[in-house]
Amino acid sequence: MIELIGYIAAVLTTASFLPQAIKTLKTRDTQSLSLSMYSIFCTGVLLWLLYGLAIQNWPIVAANAVTLMLAGMILGIKLQAVLRERN
Amino acid sequence: MIELIGYIAAVLTTASFLPQAIKTLKTRDTQSLSLSMYSIFCTGVLLWLLYGLAIQNWPIVAANAVTLMLAGMILGIKLQAVLRERN
Numbered sequence: 046m047i048e049l050i051g052y053i054a055a056v057l058t059t060a061s062f063l064p065q066a067i068k069t070l071k072t073r074d075t076q077s078l079s080l081s082m083y084s085i086f087c088t089g090v091l092l093w094l095l096y097g098l099a100i101q102n103w104p105i106v107a108a109n110a111v112t113l114m115l116a117g118m119i120l121g122i123k124l125q126a127v128l129r130e131r132n
Numbered sequence: 133m134i135e136l137i138g139y140i141a142a143v144l145t146t147a148s149f150l151p152q153a154i155k156t157l158k159t160r161d162t163q164s165l166s167l168s169m170y171s172i173f174c175t176g177v178l179l180w181l182l183y184g185l186a187i188q189n190w191p192i193v194a195a196n197a198v199t200l201m202l203a204g205m206i207l208g209i210k211l212q213a214v215l216r217e218r219n
Contacts, residue, residue: 057176089144
């Protein structure tokens, strides 16, 4: 039962980035997204992924691989917008 | 060393929500933030917090208490904006 709460928690925090990624891909609007947040967050998730690989914990690896893909996509679109503004 | 990577990862993914919370509090602009993302994410983080309490893992409790506070603040401002639009 306690294990199950942990699994549901992991699925929810990972899956939550899907609607944000879809919204950002569709609208390309990143005005209210924080570049610092996504830079720091993606770095943290990458470290979680490396940590999972190091301790061979596959739930940690899987959850963070998916989160990194989704949050990385959002970061990429935000970076494009920031660079476009500077030109 | 491996433990340290895990701790740095936890600090980064938690701390990343601070610049987003500050930006959102200052600008009150939530146009490009996904309501679904913050609703699902906060639910997931709450479950992580309950999971941490259940297994008495204090790093999980601390990290998720801080994240819930920051992400919950962002969700609150987004909800206000959505409700305002509907009126």
